[in-house]
Amino acid sequence: MAVTARGARTRAALVAAARTVFERDGFLASRLTDITAEASCSVGTFYTHFASKEEVFLAVMEAAQDDMLHPGMPHVEDGADPVAVIEASNRAYFDSYRRNARLMMLQEQVATIDDDFRRQRLERGETFVRRNAKGISRLQDAGLVDAHLDPLMTARALSGMVARLAYTTFALGLDLAVDDLVETSTRLWANALGLDAKPG
Template sequence: MTMTTGDGVAVEGIPSLADTSILREPPSTARGVRTRAALVAAARAVFERDGYLEARLSDVAAEAKCSTGSFYTYFASKEEVLHAVLDLAQSELLHPGMPRLGDDEASPAAVIEASNRAYFEAYKRNAKLMNILDQVAAIDPKFRELRRRRSRAFCDRNARSLAQLQERGLADPELNPHQAARALSGMVGRMAYYTFVLGEENSLDDLVRHATRLWVNAVRIGSAG
């Protein structure tokens, strides 16, 4: 069974949040590569510190210890450097999702638990960047559509996995798998947001335990473990 919970970035069959078509060709010199990399790292630091809306390109350049003119050698706008940040962050934001589940492997509840833990850990590592994604989606229709398509692709994967469990008699057959996947993935995502962005006091183990039990109870997969 392949399943993921909440939002993630760029796994096979999942659209990327980074629109790499707007990025310029990589620099051809070692110095250029270093300067561009410094600007991308600086942009992420400034976005996470000040927020995307308040971030200034002059601050990005200062963080990278270069001039604003140098910034424009590599990027045309704040939007472009954001997509460079997201392109670089793909592997950081990626969580492994749920592995294929065979008859001789772990129970569905155990696989759901492992996926939830991987998702929460990835979100915790990148909570500031995840908050930036919300800010940008609120003001940029193109980015909002990229995010919507990616979220839908993850939910479609969850729905297919849930349908497989239904076919095997391991989940509530009366559930609409797409509606259930959307609701449960959204629940896990909001649990992560309240804890790692808004700062509610919840331990990782408590998040995993409650998210898993809610998933398992909602789709009626026996015991949560």
Template sequence: MAAMPSDSETTSEVPDLVDAAKLGTQPQTARGQRTRDALIAAARTVFERDGYVDSRLVDIAAEAKCSIGSFYTWFDSKDEVFAAVLHEAQSDMLHPGTTSMERTDDPIEIIAASNRAYFEAYRRNARLNQLLLQVAAVDPRFRELRQARANAFVVRNGRAIADLQSRGLADRGIDAMTAAMALSGMVSRLAQDAFVNDFLLVPVDELVDGATRLWTNALGLTTPELRAD
């Protein structure tokens, strides 16, 4: 889900998608790091190609050009190497840098830039985002972590919308948290339908324009430029 970017905020308020204690063994040597990195890259390739359920550890080891014994040196299970794949990719996948509305004279430009960053990141990681949906459907622990992260972004968006309302830049008649839930969910679903389900076969520019118009219209931020044909 897209929000407004801020260099001053960190991602500390947003929980990780994975349990940091379940990322496998950490290498103590450069050689070990290279092997572990190769296994993580191979695992992403295999997961994206075969899906989480049908992926096999022997295929991951073969893709990494190492033995299954080497795999077990660094990871105990498919769950652990999948967690490591997500840990490596989650910042780019979920674009946590876009997390608040800056104090600016043109919040619409920030909304547009944030939506673009989100859609482009989602497109780069479309197959991995599809895997996220699959694993969340079968693993309650992962589903809870994913939901907690989504909730954190909604809360931050709600605070940002409330800030715009307090400065007279957004419609004060809209409940900020309800708006955050609706608009964040809309952008997330647009990305899923465009890049995972292939339902919306439109260019990124059109997605950005449409999502930005819906965001700004809903919040009462519409400008003449956005209304123009």
């Protein structure tokens, strides 16, 4: 069934309203009537676009993931030093995580109570891992990184480190400066891969 422009706008308004309500009230305490009131539409209109609160939460998380996968990285020149690319990527990730921190905390909550969501949460994480693994493979092909490293497992380890730093800082509230997060995580990435991390 074709989606009209008006239908697309209504769906987008419901997703935006759901994000506001989820971030304000948490997933468990949020009600469909709160979401529809925030979106200024009826419950019937909600069910035209989503089957449940869980489904609209998935839509909210998909939008957040798109922001985090395509956060608008600082410009890095073509052929730039690999460490500079890693640094820019880490900074963009931390900045986007900070924008979505409340949702990232809710994501962990919902993953503990919903098996389907837990599987999708794992797949979202693997999307980042696969992208980073491709970058590691390219560096190996260029002879810049230890060829004996398994790109996927290395990406899991290093991506997990950065994700946990972001979670404890922005979702749980550990008081760490973004510049320190970027510098340390970049040095650890560079050291693990055998790249020359130049002093900042």
